[in-house]
Amino acid sequence: MRKTIKILMAICLMLTVSLFFTACGSDTKSSGKSDQNRILYERALSDVPTYDPFASNDVTTQRTHYQIFDTLITQTKDGKYEPSACSKFEMNKAGDEIIFTIREGMKFHNGQKVTPEDVVFSLNTAIKSKYTSKVTSTMKEAYLKDGKVVLKLKYPFKPIIGCLASCNLAIVPKDVYEKDPKGFAQKPIGSGPYMLDGVKKGETITLKAFKDYWRGEAKIKTVVQKVIKDNTAALMALESGGLDLMQPSQDYSDRKALKENKKVTYYEAPQAVFFDIGFNCEKGRFANKKLRMAVAMAVDKNDLIAGAINGMGTPVDAAIVPLCPQYPKNFKGTEYNVEAAKKFLAEAGYPDGLTVTMRVIAATNYTKPAEVLQAQLKKIGINMEIETMERAAWFEKVYNGGDYEITYYAHPIPVADADFCTYSFFHSSEADGNGNNFYNYKNPAMDALLEQARASQDEDQRADLYKKIAEMVRDEAICVPTYAGYRTMAAVNDLQGVYADSFLRYYKYDYSWK
Amino acid sequence: MLRYIGKRLLWMIPVLLGVSFILFSIMEFSPGDPARMLLGEYAAKADVDALHEEMGLNEPFFIRYGNYVFSMLHGDFGTSYQTKVNCATEILQRFPATLKIAGSATLLAAVIGIPIGIISATKQYSMTDVFVTTTSMVFTSIPAFWLGLILIVVFTLHLHILPSVGSGTWKHFVMPALAMSAQLTATLVRMTRSTMLDVIRQDYIRTAKAKGASPKRIILKHALRNTMLPVVTILGLDFGNLLGGCLIIENVFGISGLGTLMVDAVKSKDTPMLVASVLFASLVGGLVTLIVDVIYTYIDPRVKMQYIKGSK
Numbered sequence: 001m002r003k004t005i006k007i008l009m010a011i012c013l014m015l016t017v018s019l020f021f022t023a024c025g026s027d028t029k030s031s032g033k034s035d036q037n038r039i040l041y042e043r044a045l046s047d048v049p050t051y052d053p054f055a056s057n058d059v060t061t062q063r064t065h066y067q068i069f070d071t072l073i074t075q076t077k078d079g080k081y082e083p084s085a086c087s088k089f090e091m092n093k094a095g096d097e098i099i100f101t102i103r104e105g106m107k108f109h110n111g112q113k114v115t116p117e118d119v120v121f122s123l124n125t126a127i128k129s130k131y132t133s134k135v136t137s138t139m140k141e142a143y144l145k146d147g148k149v150v151l152k153l154k155y156p157f158k159p160i161i162g163c164l165a166s167c168n169l170a171i172v173p174k175d176v177y178e179k180d181p182k183g184f185a186q187k188p189i190g191s192g193p194y195m196l197d198g199v200k201k202g203e204t205i206t207l208k209a210f211k212d213y214w215r216g217e218a219k220i221k222t223v224v225q226k227v228i229k230d231n232t233a234a235l236m237a238l239e240s241g242g243l244d245l246m247q248p249s250q251d252y253s254d255r256k257a258l259k260e261n262k263k264v265t266y267y268e269a270p271q272a273v274f275f276d277i278g279f280n281c282e283k284g285r286f287a288n289k290k291l292r293m294a295v296a297m298a299v300d301k302n303d304l305i306a307g308a309i310n311g312m313g314t315p316v317d318a319a320i321v322p323l324c325p326q327y328p329k330n331f332k333g334t335e336y337n338v339e340a341a342k343k344f345l346a347e348a349g350y351p352d353g354l355t356v357t358m359r360v361i362a363a364t365n366y367t368k369p370a371e372v373l374q375a376q377l378k379k380i381g382i383n384m385e386i387e388t389m390e391r392a393a394w395f396e397k398v399y400n401g402g403d404y405e406i407t408y409y410a411h412p413i414p415v416a417d418a419d420f421c422t423y424s425f426f427h428s429s430e431a432d433g434n435g436n437n438f439y440n441y442k443n444p445a446m447d448a449l450l451e452q453a454r455a456s457q458d459e460d461q462r463a464d465l466y467k468k469i470a471e472m473v474r475d476e477a478i479c480v481p482t483y484a485g486y487r488t489m490a491a492v493n494d495l496q497g498v499y500a501d502s503f504l505r506y507y508k509y510d511y512s513w514k
Numbered sequence: 515m516l517r518y519i520g521k522r523l524l525w526m527i528p529v530l531l532g533v534s535f536i537l538f539s540i541m542e543f544s545p546g547d548p549a550r551m552l553l554g555e556y557a558a559k560a561d562v563d564a565l566h567e568e569m570g571l572n573e574p575f576f577i578r579y580g581n582y583v584f585s586m587l588h589g590d591f592g593t594s595y596q597t598k599v600n601c602a603t604e605i606l607q608r609f610p611a612t613l614k615i616a617g618s619a620t621l622l623a624a625v626i627g628i629p630i631g632i633i634s635a636t637k638q639y640s641m642t643d644v645f646v647t648t649t650s651m652v653f654t655s656i657p658a659f660w661l662g663l664i665l666i667v668v669f670t671l672h673l674h675i676l677p678s679v680g681s682g683t684w685k686h687f688v689m690p691a692l693a694m695s696a697q698l699t700a701t702l703v704r705m706t707r708s709t710m711l712d713v714i715r716q717d718y719i720r721t722a723k724a725k726g727a728s729p730k731r732i733i734l735k736h737a738l739r740n741t742m743l744p745v746v747t748i749l750g751l752d753f754g755n756l757l758g759g760c761l762i763i764e765n766v767f768g769i770s771g772l773g774t775l776m777v778d779a780v781k782s783k784d785t786p787m788l789v790a791s792v793l794f795a796s797l798v799g800g801l802v803t804l805i806v807d808v809i810y811t812y813i814d815p816r817v818k819m820q821y822i823k824g825s826k
Contacts, residue, residue, distance in 0.1 A: 047778075049594075050597060055598075057553070057554045058554075130557065130561035130564060131552070131553055131557075133553075133557060133558050133561055134556060134557075185598060186599070201604065201607050201608065201770055202770025202771075203680060203768065203769070203770040204680065228679050229765045229768070229774075230765045230768075232766075233663070233765075233766050233767065236663075236666050236670060237679050239671060240666075240670045240671050241674075242679060390545065392545050392546025392547070395546070395555055396545045396546060396547065397545065400550075424556070434558075435559070436556055
């Protein structure tokens with residue numbers, strides 16, 4: 001018996017030693033080849049279920065789509081829009097038609113030339129798709145005219161240029177897509193700087209630089225996106241050299257660790273979203289405006305930011321994402337005043353306070369602020385219970401079903417324009433589960449302002465109208481905007497061209513190795 | 515014996531049908547709309563309604579379930595709502611990774627756990643025994659995901675000898691196997707020790723000793739076989755469970771296996787994928803249990819007689 005054990009132990013020891021020797025040269029770090037050919041390893045939060053740009057609107061999937069496909073317009077690092085697949089564009093006087101001159105010399109990954117017919121087909125496919133309505137709802141149709149592509153809108157819509165930068169409006173080869181759309185969804189052909197080279201389902205997506213890209217071949221020849229769902233594992237992979245680039249979690253300790261890591265550079269940009277307290281303005285106790293005002297005045301936003309997101313955010317007073325050019329300057333939100341809040345509470349008919357239930361999605365983005373708010377509302381006599389719900393359940397019951405009194409949610413936007421964070425959230429046509437007006441707020445005066453702001457082509461006039469809308473939201477206490485956080489990115493120091501983008505639009509073409 | 519195996523295989527059919535019905539019902543009555551999940555939370559109601567129509571979600575529950583069972587009996591396990599790819603194809607692509615983790619973890623547990631359990635039993639109350647029982651208690655309590663992260667810290671961050679994520683080479687499976695096998699090994703050690711202690715107190719062991727058999731012969735020839743029945747049971751059950759997906763370990767190590775597939779299907783309300791993957795896991799689990807029962811007959815021939823009598 002002892003001899004057997006000794007033999008077993010010797011075998012284990014030999015295996016361990018051989019592991020040391022053979023694994024020492026293992027590729028736990030990024031390829032050590034010359035910089036030109038060094039592979040970029042990036043973290044992906046999840047697998048890409050489809051490479052059909054017209055059948056997905058998930059931001060994680062689109063991070064890969066932006067590398068494979070071109071769009072008519074592209075967004076620059078500083079948030080501006082410039083022509084990409086078109087060499088120029090112009091809007092007609094009425095503002096309901098855009099004429100694009102398609103760039104010459106562009107090719108698809110299969111060698112075919114990009115033609116105006118391909119662009120027309122792509123635009124019309126996107127318009128018809130149910131998945132792209134966030135950016136295509138204002139588009140009517142595209143057609144050819146004198147060799148140029150004309151995009152007809154349902155009505156004049158100023159932010160349309162920003163919509164065209166979305167990869168939901170990617171350009172695809174008409175004949176390839178039409179022949180086999182299901183096959184295209186697994187083996188895409190785009191005209192972007194990278195081609196899909198290989199997929200290991202649920203693990204890696206490999207992209208290779210397209211040699212005939214119209215701007216020239218990308219400097220980084222190979223990008224491998226590794227699917228790592230666990231944030232801690234991703235962080236360790238970045239620290240050990242298994243990753244070069246990742247979008248860190250919102251967790252404070254993760255961000256702190258990255259900021260202190262000398263091998264890594266940490267980037268931040270404002271989020272294209274603001275978080276708010278939402279009230280059911282139609283049914284229940286919060287249909288009472290005075291009760292809503294009481295809550296609004298009891299919220300200390302700085303305290304909320306410190307408690308919920310460790311200070312990594314900025315207060316928002318107007319119900320518009322601060323990134324939007326229409327965000328009113330020096331806007332004064334509802335004043336934080338506990339005594340005035342108590343007065344409103346008494347006037348609302350609750351001089352002795354009341355107990356309410358806040359229904360939130362079971363995620364720290366919502367539960368942590370809810371806990372801070374719970375403590376703040378207690379000061380004015382409101383006992384707030386927090387009911388956490390699974391995301392799908394919250395959307396079914398609260399967002400679409402209106403079965404709630406008070407909640408905490410967010411206003412995300414795909415384009416930096418106030419229309420996206422106001423029209424669908426406050427217009428009466430979007431209430432009752434028909435859109436995003438989960439507050440069920442119905443006011444013809446608000447509707448009129450929103451419609452006017454949408455139709456206007458004058459930016460000064462629009463800014464003025466959105467200021468009035470923000471004032472109405474504040475005065476009616478439809479919701480209480482609280483703060484906007486940060487988008488983050490972390491990359492190894494020798495990766496250049498990296499930045500954090502508010503809209504999560506990342507173009508690997510801009511990256512290079514030092 | 516063949517009759518017994520045949521009966522067991524036939525019994526799997528109603529079991530799998532029952533599993534599919536339960537899952538279908540759970541997905542039907544749980545909150546969330548697969549069409550809305552596909553189109554995005556801010557999709558227009560008209561688009562969501564149109565997609566419901568396209569996906570056949572407007573049909574009554576029993577008609578949809580009936581259609582699913584009919585296709586299943588013809589070998590078609592449906593198309594994933596998310597990826598639009600055949601569910602069976604996706605499952606077969608993911609299963610090898612799970613099989614590697616489960617297989618290596620079970621093998622490691624058996625190779626380490628059984629001998630250590632035997633040693634601990636034969637040296638009861640010694641320092642070795644105390645060390646083994648204490649260590650196994652510690653490892654029973656350590657969660658696999660925590661152990662996995664510690665292994666990454668040690669072997670990847672500090673020693674740089676093993677990769678932390680992926681499944682490209684055998685090195686990618688070392689840490690997942692170690693993390694998964696820790697609890698199983700500890701359980702096996704304790705079970706082997708406990709069963710061995712019972713067996714070595716039996717009369718026939720005393721007789722063998724009295725007849726002059728060496729300790730090695732007593733343990734390996736007389737005692738071990740009688741110890742193996744509960745040990746094989748645990749090994750088989752745990753292997754079958756692991757084959758159903760080691761989700762947390764898959765997440766920590768970035769390995770795309772069956773567990774991740776199932777959870778993603780639940781999150782996106784991808785009913786065809788969830789039902790297909792759970793049915794697959796159930797089938798595999800059932801087959802493993804059957805194999806364990808067959809192994810019993812080789813360990814203890816009396817069991818074979820019981821099966822034969824029972825199947826008549």
